[in-house]
Amino acid sequence: MAVRVDPTVTYIRPARGWLAINLREVWLYRELIYFLTWRDIKVRYKQAVLGIGWAILQPVLTMVIFTVIFNRFLGVNPGEGIPPEYYPIYSFAALLPWQFFQGSLQRASISLVANANLLTKVYFPRLIIPFSSVAAGLVDFFFSFLVLVVLMIYFGIPFTLHLLWLPVFLLLALLAALAVGLWLSALNVQYRDVQHMVPFLLTAWMYISPVVYPIDVIDVSPIWQALYALNPMVGVIQGFRWALFGTHLPTMMILTSAGMVLVLFISGLFYFRRMERNFADMI
Amino acid sequence: MSEIAVRVTQLGKQYRIGALYEQRYRTLRDSVTALFNPKERQNQERIWALRDISFEVMKGQVLGVIGRNGAGKSTLLKLLSRVTDPTVGEAEIHGRVGSLLEVGTGFHPELTGRENIFLNGAILGMKRSEIERKFDEIVAFAEVEKFIDTPVKRYSSGMYLRLAFAVAAHLEPEILVVDEVLAVGDAEFQRRCLGKMGDVAREGRTVLFVSHNMSAVLRLTDETLVIEKGQLALRAPTPQAVDFYLSRGYAQVGQRRWDDDEIPSSAYPFRPLAVRIYNPQNKVVDTLRSIEENVVEVEYLLDAPIAGLRVGIYLMSTRGENIFTSFDTDDPSQFEKLAVRLAGKYVSRCILPANLLNEGRYVIGINASSYRVKRYFQDEQALAFTVDAAGAPGMHWPEPRLGAVRPRLDWRIEVI
Numbered sequence: 001m002a003v004r005v006d007p008t009v010t011y012i013r014p015a016r017g018w019l020a021i022n023l024r025e026v027w028l029y030r031e032l033i034y035f036l037t038w039r040d041i042k043v044r045y046k047q048a049v050l051g052i053g054w055a056i057l058q059p060v061l062t063m064v065i066f067t068v069i070f071n072r073f074l075g076v077n078p079g080e081g082i083p084p085e086y087y088p089i090y091s092f093a094a095l096l097p098w099q100f101f102q103g104s105l106q107r108a109s110i111s112l113v114a115n116a117n118l119l120t121k122v123y124f125p126r127l128i129i130p131f132s133s134v135a136a137g138l139v140d141f142f143f144s145f146l147v148l149v150v151l152m153i154y155f156g157i158p159f160t161l162h163l164l165w166l167p168v169f170l171l172l173a174l175l176a177a178l179a180v181g182l183w184l185s186a187l188n189v190q191y192r193d194v195q196h197m198v199p200f201l202l203t204a205w206m207y208i209s210p211v212v213y214p215i216d217v218i219d220v221s222p223i224w225q226a227l228y229a230l231n232p233m234v235g236v237i238q239g240f241r242w243a244l245f246g247t248h249l250p251t252m253m254i255l256t257s258a259g260m261v262l263v264l265f266i267s268g269l270f271y272f273r274r275m276e277r278n279f280a281d282m283i
Numbered sequence: 284m285s286e287i288a289v290r291v292t293q294l295g296k297q298y299r300i301g302a303l304y305e306q307r308y309r310t311l312r313d314s315v316t317a318l319f320n321p322k323e324r325q326n327q328e329r330i331w332a333l334r335d336i337s338f339e340v341m342k343g344q345v346l347g348v349i350g351r352n353g354a355g356k357s358t359l360l361k362l363l364s365r366v367t368d369p370t371v372g373e374a375e376i377h378g379r380v381g382s383l384l385e386v387g388t389g390f391h392p393e394l395t396g397r398e399n400i401f402l403n404g405a406i407l408g409m410k411r412s413e414i415e416r417k418f419d420e421i422v423a424f425a426e427v428e429k430f431i432d433t434p435v436k437r438y439s440s441g442m443y444l445r446l447a448f449a450v451a452a453h454l455e456p457e458i459l460v461v462d463e464v465l466a467v468g469d470a471e472f473q474r475r476c477l478g479k480m481g482d483v484a485r486e487g488r489t490v491l492f493v494s495h496n497m498s499a500v501l502r503l504t505d506e507t508l509v510i511e512k513g514q515l516a517l518r519a520p521t522p523q524a525v526d527f528y529l530s531r532g533y534a535q536v537g538q539r540r541w542d543d544d545e546i547p548s549s550a551y552p553f554r555p556l557a558v559r560i561y562n563p564q565n566k567v568v569d570t571l572r573s574i575e576e577n578v579v580e581v582e583y584l585l586d587a588p589i590a591g592l593r594v595g596i597y598l599m600s601t602r603g604e605n606i607f608t609s610f611d612t613d614d615p616s617q618f619e620k621l622a623v624r625l626a627g628k629y630v631s632r633c634i635l636p637a638n639l640l641n642e643g644r645y646v647i648g649i650n651a652s653s654y655r656v657k658r659y660f661q662d663e664q665a666l667a668f669t670v671d672a673a674g675a676p677g678m679h680w681p682e683p684r685l686g687a688v689r690p691r692l693d694w695r696i697e698v699i
Binding site for chain 1: 294298361362363364365366367368369370371372373374375376377378380382388389391393394398401402405406407408410411
C-alpha cells in the first residue's frame, strides 16, 4: 500500500532525540504571537496612572542618575572624541538598546513559567511564548526612541543617513535577547534558580557592556577587543553610537557580536525544542 | 463504514516520580547531587499514568470517557491534545483538535470580554478573521452583550464561564475534547452546553467527552470507555459502561476513600484518606436527617510538616450551586495554634448543624491548602449524600421548597 501523507492528519508519537525546528508551525500561529504580545503590553500598563509614560520615565531617570554619578562625581567622559557635556545623550544612546535588551530578557526568562496555565492546557508551538515576550519590548523601545529624537535636537546632533542602520542594530539586540531568553526560559521550567539569577546576571552584564563608560577604557589590543565583543551587547551599543555620533565604525566588533548572537540563537532554539516536550510535565 | 477521526495505538505515558515530582520542581543543586549519586538517579520511581491504550473513534461519534480520579483520563486528553508527549505508542488525529480542558484557560482578568475573546480564540488556534466572523454569535451565546467592554475580573463566575465556553464551543474543530466542563454552571447553561455539543456531533464532528456526571454521559454519548488504573477496562455502549463503572464499588455509601494511586503527586505531602458522614448514632450514612446534627470527617496523612495548612469542605447542591465553604482553621486562634502541622495522621471533624439543609442531594468537596502558598489537594466531588427533611420546618405542607437551606427561624407573631 502506498504511503499517503495527509496534511490534515496529526501523528502523536514519542519524541526522540533532537527535534527539527518547526518554524513553519510557528508561522502558522503568528497571530498568536501578535495577541500574546498585545496582551503583555496591554496588561503591563493597566491600572498604572502614568501608563506608557513609564517607558519614557525609566530611561530618562536612569540617564539623569548616570550623568550625575558617573559623569559629574566620578568624571567618566564620553571619549571617542565626543565632548564631556554630551555625556547624557552618550549614555542614553546605550541605555536605549540596553534597557530594551534587559526588559525583554527579563520577561522572556520567566515567560514559560508565567504562562504555565497555558502550557499545561493547550497545544501551540511553545517558541511563541518567549518570542512574544521579547516582541512586547518593542513598544517601550519606540517610546524611548522618541526621547532620543528630542535629545538629539536639544544637543544639536545632526540627523545622518547612518540612522537608517538603527533597525539593524535593534534587530541584533532583539535576537540577542531572544537567544539568551530561549536558554533561560527553558532552564527556568526545570530550575527556578534561574529567575533568582537573572536580575544579578543583568546587573553584571550591564557593567561588562559599554553603557556607562566609553569603549576607550577597554584595552585596545585586538585580542581584548575581540573577547570583549563576544558580549553581543557590545556590538549593539557601539553600533548605536556609531549611527548617532559618527564615531569610529567598529566593524569587527559588530561582526563578532553578531556571530555570537547567531551561535546562541541557534543553540538556544535546539535546546528549547529538546526541552519543550517535557514542559507540561515539569512546570 | 465511516471514516476514522482518532486512532490510538498502544499509547502509554510514563511519569517519573521521586525527587522531580514530589518537590514539584527541582533545583540546580538537586540535579548536581543526583549527577554524582547514581543510586539516587535510579531511585526515581516510574509510574505508568496510561498504558497500552488502543481505540478508534469514527467521525461524528460522541465517545464518553469515564473513570475514577487519577485513572488516567486527563492524561489521555493531554496526549490527544498534544500538551504532552506519549512515552510509547501512537495516536493519529484526523483534523483539528479543540480542547475544552478547562474553560477560561488563557483568559486574562485585566482584559475586557472583547479582548479576551480574541486572545482566547487565538490561543485555541482560531484565525483572527474566523473570530471576527463569529464574534457576535459568541457574545450572544454567552449573553454578555452589556459587559463586553468590561474587564472580565468584574464578571460574575457564571458570566466568565459562559464566555469561556462560548469561545471554545465556536472553535468548530473536527474533534472536540471536553473535560468536565459541566461540573460548574447553572442548570440552564449546562443544558445549552450539552445542546451545543449535540449540534457539534450532528454536524459530523467528533466529541470525546470526559465526565463524572453519569447522567450527562448517558444523555450525550452512545459509547463509552472506562479507564481504570491507566488501562482501558471496557469499551461498551454507554448504559453498559456506566453500570460496569458504578458496580466497581467506587461509589461508596456515605464515605469516599482514596487509594494512593488516585492522589496526584502534586498533593505531596498531603495524603487524603477518607471523607465520611456520621449520623448521631455514629453510623456512616448516605442519607441523613436534616433535623439532626451530623458529623463530617476528613481523614488524612501528612508525610511532612505543612505550615499554615487548612483542611476544609465545600458543600454544593447536585445542581452545582455553592452552598458554603468551611475550613478547620477558620477560627483564628485555632489557626495560630496549628501554625505548623507535623507529619502524622489526622482527622478534621465538624458538625453539620441541625436544621440547616433542605431536602435533596448534596456534594461535599474537600480542599487542603496553605493560603496563598499552595493548594495541595482538591476534589470538588468527593462525596454525595441525601438529606431527608422529615420533621423539618413546614413539612406539614407537602410542597417542595426552593433553596438549599431550610433553617428553623425563630418566628414571633404579635398583634399590634
